[in-house]
Amino acid sequence: GIQVEQSPPDLILQEGANSTLRCNFSDSVNNLQWFHQNPWGQLINLFYIPSGTKQNGRLSATTVATERYSLLYISSSQTTDSGVYFCAVGTGGGNKLTFGTGTQLKVEL
Amino acid sequence: GAVVSQHPSRVICKSGTSVKIECRSLDFQATTMFWYRQFPKQSLMLMATSNEGSKATYEQGVEKDKFLINHASLTLSTLTVTSAHPEDSSFYICSAPRAGREQYFGPGTRLTVT
Numbered sequence: 699g700i701q702v703e704q705s706p707p708d709l710i711l712q713e714g715a716n717s718t719l720r721c722n723f724s725d726s727v728n729n730l731q732w733f734h735q736n737p738w739g740q741l742i743n744l745f746y747i748p749s750g751t752k753q754n755g756r757l758s759a760t761t762v763a764t765e766r767y768s769l770l771y772i773s774s775s776q777t778t779d780s781g782v783y784f785c786a787v788g789t790g791g792g793n794k795l796t797f798g799t800g801t802q803l804k805v806e807l
Numbered sequence: 808g809a810v811v812s813q814h815p816s817r818v819i820c821k822s823g824t825s826v827k828i829e830c831r832s833l834d835f836q837a838t839t840m841f842w843y844r845q846f847p848k849q850s851l852m853l854m855a856t857s858n859e860g861s862k863a864t865y866e867q868g869v870e871k872d873k874f875l876i877n878h879a880s881l882t883l884s885t886l887t888v889t890s891a892h893p894e895d896s897s898f899y900i901c902s903a904p905r906a907g908r909e910q911y912f913g914p915g916t917r918l919t920v921t
Contacts, residue, residue, distance in 0.1 A: 729908040739845075739898055741912040748908075784850065786910075793904045794841055797851040 700725045702787055702798035710804045711775050719770040719801045721785035729788030729795065730761050732770050736781050744770070744783075775805045810834060811903055813913035820891055821921055828886045828916045830857075830901030836881035837903035841910070842874075845898040857884040857901075891920040 701724040711717055721730075732744040745752050745759040747768065752759055756775075761768040768785055782802050786795040814829045830840055838859045843851040855876055856864040863876035873895075875887040888895055900915040 729910075731910060733912070739900070739915040739917070741900065743909070743911060746909040786851075788908060792856065793839060793908055793910065794853055794856055795902075795910055796853070797843075800850050 700727070700787060700789055700796050702785065702796055704783075704785060704798040704801050706801060707799065708802045708804075710806065713775060713777060713805055713807050715775050715805075716771070716773045717775060717803070719772070719783055719803075721768040721770070721787075721798050723766050723768075723785075723787050723798075725766070725789060727763065727766075727787040727789050729786075729793070730763075730768055731786050731795065732759055732768070733784045733786065734779075734781050735784060735800075741784070772803075775803075777805045777807065779803060780805050809914070810905055810911045811901065811913040813901055813916050815916060816914060817917045817919075819919045819921060822892055823890055825887055825889045826891055826918060828888075828899055828901075828918075830884045830886070830903075830913050832882045832903045832905075835903075835905050837884075837905075838881060840878065840884040840901055840903045842876065842884075842886050843900045843902065845900060845915075851900060857886075888918065891918070893920045896920045 730748045733741040747761045749763045756773045758771045785798045812831045840857040842854045845851045857878040859878040865871045878884045902910045902912045
């Protein structure tokens with residue numbers, strides 16, 4: 699099956715700093731989503747981005763499908779950005795997702 | 808607001824008993840829902856695809872007789888963990904595609920088997 703690797707696995711930032719999270723996948727995809735998992739376990743949808751670039755406030759994402767990677771940018775980070783960030787990809791005709799390994803982000807004052 | 812709900816959010820049961828978890832799509836119909844499991848400090852792993860009106864499809868290595876899935880209506884899927892054991896303790900999360908391919912996830916159910 700498809701492999702999804704995220705980097706870095708862990709990241710510590712000072713509040714106000716910018717960061718880039720990467721998601722590499724091993725095969726063609728027709729779905730790619732970025733999620734933030736909060737401390738209570740809820741997955742928050744950030745972006746649905748199988749290709750192209752999107753922005754939402756301090757967050758933006760870019761997927762280069764032909765090169766099999768996606769990037770999530772966080773600018774002016776805040777302590778509330780802390781948590782685990784997952785990318786997840788889908789292939790084929792179904793809607794099931796394969797999750798990446800995750801990036802644990804901690805934003806400190 | 809939330810588009811997928813789960814109940815209960817947390818359950819503790821004794822070894823050998825069965826536990827049912829409900830997943831509901833709140834303002835849309837879902838012919839397909841998905842069940843994932845997440846162990847501490849790990850990623851989410853797909854367990855099965857729940858299909859309205861037909862049998863669930865299980866991922867390799869998932870015991871279908873242990874994890875019973877019923878998709879009774881276009882807004883409800885249930886996961887029953889039968890004869891639960893401590894190794895079944897985990898965080899169970901369901902999802903559904905709301906429109907097109909974008910998936911929305913429920914808040915999860917934390918199962919502890921004692």
